[in-house]
Amino acid sequence: MSSNAGVSAVSITPVVVRLKLSLLRNGLRQSAGRRAAYVTSVVLVLLFAALQLLGLIALRGNAHATAVAVLLVAVLALGWAVMPLFFPSGDETLDPTRLVMLPLRPRPLVRALLAASLVGIGPVFTLCLLIGSVISVAHGAAAYVTAVVAVVVALLVCVALARAVAAANIRLLSSRKGRDLAVLSGLVIAIGAQLVNFGAQRLGSAGGLSKLDPVADVLRWLPPASAIGAVDSVSEGSYGVGIAQLVLAVATLVGLLALWSRHLTRLMTSPDGSTVQAAEPAARERGSSGLGRLLPSGRTGTVMERSLRYVWRDPKTKAAWVTSLAIGLIVPVFNALQGTGSIYFACFAAGMLGIQMYNQFGQDTSAFWIVAMTISSTRDAYVELRGRALALLVITLPYATLVTVLTTAMLGDWPKLPEVLGLSFALLGAMLATGAWSSARFPYSIPQEGYKNVAPGQTGLAWISIFGGMVSAALLAAPVIALTIWGNVTADGDEWTWLLLPLGAGYGALITVLGLRLAAPRTARRLPEILAAVSKG
Amino acid sequence: MTEGAGEAVPAVRVRGLWKRFGEQVAVAGIDLELPAGRFIGLVGPNGAGKTTTLSMVTGLLRPDQGTVEVVGHDVWRDPVQVKARIGVLPEGLRLFERLSGRELLAYTGRLRGLHGAEVDKRATQLLDVLDLAGAQHKLVVDYSTGMRKKIGLACALLHNPEVLFLDEPFEGVDPVSAQTIRGVLERYTGSGATVVFSSHVMELVESLCDWVAVMAAGRIRAHGPLAEVRGGAPSLQQAFLELVGAHGRTAGADLDWLGGGAAR
Numbered sequence: 001m002s003s004n005a006g007v008s009a010v011s012i013t014p015v016v017v018r019l020k021l022s023l024l025r026n027g028l029r030q031s032a033g034r035r036a037a038y039v040t041s042v043v044l045v046l047l048f049a050a051l052q053l054l055g056l057i058a059l060r061g062n063a064h065a066t067a068v069a070v071l072l073v074a075v076l077a078l079g080w081a082v083m084p085l086f087f088p089s090g091d092e093t094l095d096p097t098r099l100v101m102l103p104l105r106p107r108p109l110v111r112a113l114l115a116a117s118l119v120g121i122g123p124v125f126t127l128c129l130l131i132g133s134v135i136s137v138a139h140g141a142a143a144y145v146t147a148v149v150a151v152v153v154a155l156l157v158c159v160a161l162a163r164a165v166a167a168a169n170i171r172l173l174s175s176r177k178g179r180d181l182a183v184l185s186g187l188v189i190a191i192g193a194q195l196v197n198f199g200a201q202r203l204g205s206a207g208g209l210s211k212l213d214p215v216a217d218v219l220r221w222l223p224p225a226s227a228i229g230a231v232d233s234v235s236e237g238s239y240g241v242g243i244a245q246l247v248l249a250v251a252t253l254v255g256l257l258a259l260w261s262r263h264l265t266r267l268m269t270s271p272d273g274s275t276v277q278a279a280e281p282a283a284r285e286r287g288s289s290g291l292g293r294l295l296p297s298g299r300t301g302t303v304m305e306r307s308l309r310y311v312w313r314d315p316k317t318k319a320a321w322v323t324s325l326a327i328g329l330i331v332p333v334f335n336a337l338q339g340t341g342s343i344y345f346a347c348f349a350a351g352m353l354g355i356q357m358y359n360q361f362g363q364d365t366s367a368f369w370i371v372a373m374t375i376s377s378t379r380d381a382y383v384e385l386r387g388r389a390l391a392l393l394v395i396t397l398p399y400a401t402l403v404t405v406l407t408t409a410m411l412g413d414w415p416k417l418p419e420v421l422g423l424s425f426a427l428l429g430a431m432l433a434t435g436a437w438s439s440a441r442f443p444y445s446i447p448q449e450g451y452k453n454v455a456p457g458q459t460g461l462a463w464i465s466i467f468g469g470m471v472s473a474a475l476l477a478a479p480v481i482a483l484t485i486w487g488n489v490t491a492d493g494d495e496w497t498w499l500l501l502p503l504g505a506g507y508g509a510l511i512t513v514l515g516l517r518l519a520a521p522r523t524a525r526r527l528p529e530i531l532a533a534v535s536k537g
Numbered sequence: 538m539t540e541g542a543g544e545a546v547p548a549v550r551v552r553g554l555w556k557r558f559g560e561q562v563a564v565a566g567i568d569l570e571l572p573a574g575r576f577i578g579l580v581g582p583n584g585a586g587k588t589t590t591l592s593m594v595t596g597l598l599r600p601d602q603g604t605v606e607v608v609g610h611d612v613w614r615d616p617v618q619v620k621a622r623i624g625v626l627p628e629g630l631r632l633f634e635r636l637s638g639r640e641l642l643a644y645t646g647r648l649r650g651l652h653g654a655e656v657d658k659r660a661t662q663l664l665d666v667l668d669l670a671g672a673q674h675k676l677v678v679d680y681s682t683g684m685r686k687k688i689g690l691a692c693a694l695l696h697n698p699e700v701l702f703l704d705e706p707f708e709g710v711d712p713v714s715a716q717t718i719r720g721v722l723e724r725y726t727g728s729g730a731t732v733v734f735s736s737h738v739m740e741l742v743e744s745l746c747d748w749v750a751v752m753a754a755g756r757i758r759a760h761g762p763l764a765e766v767r768g769g770a771p772s773l774q775q776a777f778l779e780l781v782g783a784h785g786r787t788a789g790a791d792l793d794w795l796g797g798g799a800a801r
C-alpha cells in the first residue's frame with residue numbers, strides 16, 4: 001500500500017516488533033525481582049488460560065456453551081478497552097509520542113504497532129480464550145473455517161480497541177490526571193473481582209447458566225463477541241446471520257483502525273500534552289463553592305470543607321473512599337440478593353466507612369504541618385478532629401442508612417430495621433472514636449506515588465492502627481451488640497428491639513465525643529511526632 | 538521576661554539547642570539571639586543544620602535539649618502565644634496540593650481564626666502582589682516550584698505575623714518570582730516585622746539582610762550585623778568560606794589541562 005517511491009522499501013513492522021521485544025527483555029534485565037514477578041505472572045496467566053481452554057472445551061455440546069463463550073469474549077474485550085486507562089505505563093510502544101521525531105507515515109505505523117501489540121502475555125491469553133470459545137461452539141466444516149477467521153478478527157479487534165482507546169486518551173494518560181486515574185486501578189480490580197465472584201456464585205447456584213442466555217442474545221451481535229456468534233450461527237446452519245455477524249466484527253476492526261490512525265496522526269503532528277496544558281488558561285470561574293456556605297463557620301466548617309474536597313480530589317483518598325463505599329454496599333446487598341444474607345450484614349457499610357477515620361493525619365501527608373501550626377491548644381485539636389469526624393458523617397450517615405434500608409427492603413425484614421440501624425450507628429461511633437484516638441497514637445505515612453498505602457518500615461504501625469482499632473471498636477460496640485442479641489433471644493424481646501435505634505444512635509454519638517476528647521490532648525501534645533510520622537511518604 | 542520595653546525583647550532567643558538523629562548530631566548546642574525588626578539571614582552549607590534549627594524554632598520538630606523563645610514566649614510551653622505570632626514557610630514539606638491557590642489561602646486563613654471576609658480580601662491582595670491571580674483557581678499540585686514558594690509565602694503572611702521564618706525561600710525560584718518575593722519581604726520588614734530566612738546563596742543574603750548568623754556542622758560560627766560578620770573580607774562569600782574553613786580548597790593545579798586554547 002505504501003507505494004511512495006524512495007525513502008525505504010523496508011517495512012517498519014519487524015523493527016517495531018523487535019523494539020517491543022527488546023523493551024520487554026531490558027525491562028526484565030533490570031532486576032531479579034521483576035524477572036521473578038514476570039515469570040510468575042506468565043506461568044499463572046498461562047495456567048489460567050489453559051484451565052479456561054479446558055473448561056471451554058468441556059463445555060462443547062452444552063446447550064449454554066454459546067452464551068458462556070460470547071459472554072467471556074465480551075468481558076475480555078471490555079478488559080482490553082479499560083486496560084490502557086489504568087495501566088498506562090505498561091507498554092512504551094503504546095505511547096506513539098515517543099516516535100514523533102521519526103519520519104513515519106500513519107498507515108505503516110498503524111500496521112507495525114498493531115503487530116507489536118500482538119506480542120505479550122495479554123494477546124497469548126486472549127488467543128487461548130478465543131480458541132477455546134470457538135472450539136466450544138463450532139460444529140461442522142463451514143463452522144471451522146469461520147472459526148479461524150473469527151479468532152483472528154476478534155483478537156485484532158481486542159488489540160486495536162486497546163490501542164485506539166490509548167491513542168484517544170494519551171494526552172490524559174501522560175498528564176497528572178492520568179496518573180491520578182492509575183491510582184484507582186487497584187480499586188477497579190478489587191470491585192471487578194467482587195462482581196465476578198458474585199456472578200460466579202450466582203451461576204453456580206440454582207438456575208445456573210440459563211440465566212446468561214438473554215444477555216448473550218444481545219452480546220452475540222456486539223463485536224468482537226459477534227465473531228464468536230458467527231461461528232455459532234454457521235454451526236446451526238444460519239449462514240446469512242453468521243456472515244452478518246462476521247462482517248460486523250470486521251467492520252468494527254476497520255473502524256477502530258481508522259479511528260486509531262486518525263488520533264495517531266493528530267498526536268504526532270501537534271504539540272505534546274505538557275505544552276498544551278501549560279498554555280491552557282484557567283478554566284474554572286471564581287467564587288466560593290456552594291459547599292462552603294452550607295457548612296458551619298469557623299474551624300469546624302473549614303476542616304470539613306477541606307476533608308470533603310480531598311475525598312473527591314485526592315486520588316489516594318478517593319480510592320480509599322470508593323473502595324469503602326463499594327464494598328460497604330456490595331457485601332450486604334449481594335448477600336441479600338443471593339438470599340443467603342443476614343440483615344446484620346448491613347452494618348458492613350458503617351464499618352467500612354468508619355475505617356476512613358483511621359490515620360487522619362497520614363492522609364494529610366507532610367502538609368500536616370499547616371494543621372500543626374494552627375493547633376496550639378487541646379481545644380484546637382478537638383475542633384480539628386471533630387471537623388474531620390463530621391465531614392465523614394456527612395457522607396457516612398446517609399449512606400449507612402441507605403444501605404441498611406436497601407438491605408432490609410430486599411430481605412423484606414422491616415421489623416428488624418430499627419435495631420440494625422441502631423447497631424450500625426453504634427458501630428460507626430465506635431469506629432470514629434477509635435479512629436480518632438489511633439490517628440493521634442499510631443499515625444503513619446501514605447506514599448503519594450504508586451500503589452502502596454503504607455511507607456516502608458511503617459507496616460506494623462498501620463496494622464496496629466487499623467486492626468487494633470477495629471477490634472477495639474468491636475469491643476466498644478459490645479454493649480449494643482449484647483443488647484441486640486438479648487432482644488432476639490428473649491421471649492418478648494422483639495417488642496423492645498426498636499429501642500435499639502435511639503440507644504445505638506445515642507451510644508454511638510456519646511463514644512464518638514469521648515473518643516475525640518481522649519484523642520485531642522494527645523494530638524495537641526504530639527504534634528511534632530505526628531508530623532515526623534506522616535512525612536515519610 | 539516581657540516586662541522590659543518592646544524594643545528589648547529579641548525576636549528569637551535560643552538557648553543550648555541540641556538535636557540528634559541517631560548517631561548524627563544535626564544541631565550541636567546553639568545559643569542565639571535574633572533582634573526584632575531586622576531582615577535576618579541564616580547561612581551555611583548544605584547539611585549545616587539550618588532546616589533542623591528552623592524546624593525546632595517554629596515548633597515543628599521537638600529538640601532533644603534547649604529552649605526557644607519567640608518574642609518572649611516559650612515555643613513549647615506557650616504555643617498559643619507563639620503560633621499566633623509567627624509565619625512559616627518550611628522546606629521539603631508539602632502543602633495541601635489538591636486545593637487551588639485561593640482555596641489554600643482561604644483554608645489557612647480560616648484555620649488561623651481570621652474572619653472569612655477578611656481572609657478573602659487579604660488573599661486577593663496577596664495573589665495580586667505575588668502574580669498568582671491568573672493561577673488562583675489552578676490546583677497547587679499543578680504549580681511550578683516558584684509558584685509553590687509564592688503561595689507558601691502568601692499563606693505564611695496571611696495572618697500578619699510578627700516574625701516570619703522562611704526556609705530556603707529562593708531555592709528553585711526564577712529571577713522574576715524571586716524579585717517579587719523580595720519586594721514583598723522588604724515591604725514587610727520595613728514596617729517593623731522580623732524575617733528570618735535560611736539560604737546558602739551568599740550574594741542573596743548579602744544584598745537582602747542586615748543581620749546574619751553563619752552555621753556550619755550544627756553550630757553557629759558567627760552572628761551579628763552584616764558588616765560585623767563580613768569584617769575585613771571583600772564579600773560575605775569570602776568571610777563565610779574563611780569561617781567554615783573552606784578557603785584552602787581552591788581547585789587549581791590538578792586540573793591544569795582543563796580549558797580552551799590547547800589542542801587536547
